[in-house]
Amino acid sequence: MRIPVSLAIAATVAVMAGPASAQFAKPEDAAKYRQGVMFVMSQHVGRLGAMTSGRVPYDARVATENAEIVADMAKLAWAGFGPGYDKVTPSRAKAEIWSEQAKFKEHGEKLIADSTKLVAAAKTNNLDNLKAAFGATAGNCKTCHDAYRRD
Amino acid sequence: MRIPVSLAIAATVAVMAGPASAQFAKPEDAAKYRQGVMFVMSQHVGRLGAMTSGRVPYDARVATENAEIVADMAKLAWAGFGPGYDKVTPSRAKAEIWSEQAKFKEHGEKLIADSTKLVAAAKTNNLDNLKAAFGATAGNCKTCHDAYRRD
Numbered sequence: 001m002r003i004p005v006s007l008a009i010a011a012t013v014a015v016m017a018g019p020a021s022a023q024f025a026k027p028e029d030a031a032k033y034r035q036g037v038m039f040v041m042s043q044h045v046g047r048l049g050a051m052t053s054g055r056v057p058y059d060a061r062v063a064t065e066n067a068e069i070v071a072d073m074a075k076l077a078w079a080g081f082g083p084g085y086d087k088v089t090p091s092r093a094k095a096e097i098w099s100e101q102a103k104f105k106e107h108g109e110k111l112i113a114d115s116t117k118l119v120a121a122a123k124t125n126n127l128d129n130l131k132a133a134f135g136a137t138a139g140n141c142k143t144c145h146d147a148y149r150r151d
Numbered sequence: 152m153r154i155p156v157s158l159a160i161a162a163t164v165a166v167m168a169g170p171a172s173a174q175f176a177k178p179e180d181a182a183k184y185r186q187g188v189m190f191v192m193s194q195h196v197g198r199l200g201a202m203t204s205g206r207v208p209y210d211a212r213v214a215t216e217n218a219e220i221v222a223d224m225a226k227l228a229w230a231g232f233g234p235g236y237d238k239v240t241p242s243r244a245k246a247e248i249w250s251e252q253a254k255f256k257e258h259g260e261k262l263i264a265d266s267t268k269l270v271a272a273a274k275t276n277n278l279d280n281l282k283a284a285f286g287a288t289a290g291n292c293k294t295c296h297d298a299y300r301r302d
Contacts, residue, residue, distance in 0.1 A: 023194070023198060024194070025197075029194065032190050033190060033191060033194055035187070036186070036187025036188065036190045036191050037187065037191060039183050039184060039187045040184060040187050040188060040191075040227065043174070043175070043180065043184055046176075047174060069223075069227065072220075072223055076191065076220065
């Protein structure tokens with residue numbers, strides 16, 4: 001039996017998409033969603049960075065609050081990068097996100113894992129622990145943006 | 152002693168702002184933050200609405216996931232509406248948000264309380280409980296938007 005190309009593609013897309021990315025009514029919503037999540041995350045990463053670099057005083061409670069929001073956001077962003085959501089402008093998302101979905105997802109999963117450790121580190125009430133875990137978490141931002149985000 | 156008006160205003164703003172809204176580097180960031188949070192929240196409210204109205208099948212686990220995100224977002228949005236963040240465009244935020252900060256905050260606190268109950272209701276694995284709690288939560292959106300959001 002020959003399967004029409006369009007149907008074969010549709011089937012592949014459906015498998016890769018999963019339930020999460022099927023949830024947006026239109027691609028524009030997916031882009032707006034991921035951009036919103038990323039911006040919120042960036043604000044809280046910035047506040048942790050100010051604390052770990054000594055620009056603002058260390059406060060374990062505030063660090064934990066910020067780390068928890070980073071970890072929450074890390075779980076949300078990826079649904080907005082699902083198949084079919086690549087043709088939206090304005091967007092700094094590179095085409096490789098969609099041509100290398102498995103590799104891209106690995107980045108997402110690493111961020112989720114590292115930001116979960118960040119929350120645990122923030123709760124230890126020890127600035128050195130926070131610094132180490134923050135460095136690991138923030139490293140994900142740079143690695144992934146270098147590969148998948150336009151300048 | 153006469154206090155210059157500009158200093159008196161600055162002092163009042165600082166008291167009302169609190170630590171949360173002091174965290175944005177510029178008003179544009181506050182607006183982008185609140186708009187991002189509101190959009191993410193709207194997506195998950197929409198998914199719960201689809202479930203409670205029967206447009207998609209009821210699934211307690213998915214309902215709980217969505218409710219938890221709504222409750223998380225309900226806690227975040229308000230910092231972006233702090234004093235000094237009113238002169239940003241494009242924004243649908245009405246000036247009354249800033250001239251009635253105490254009243255506006257009450258709306259925010261009610262949403263936080265109702266969305267916390269929504270999570271609990273979602274976890275009961277009972278569609279009627281979910282429907283009731285969702286109605287209460289979504290009622291906050293309409294009431295507050297009618298009062299504080301431009302058409």
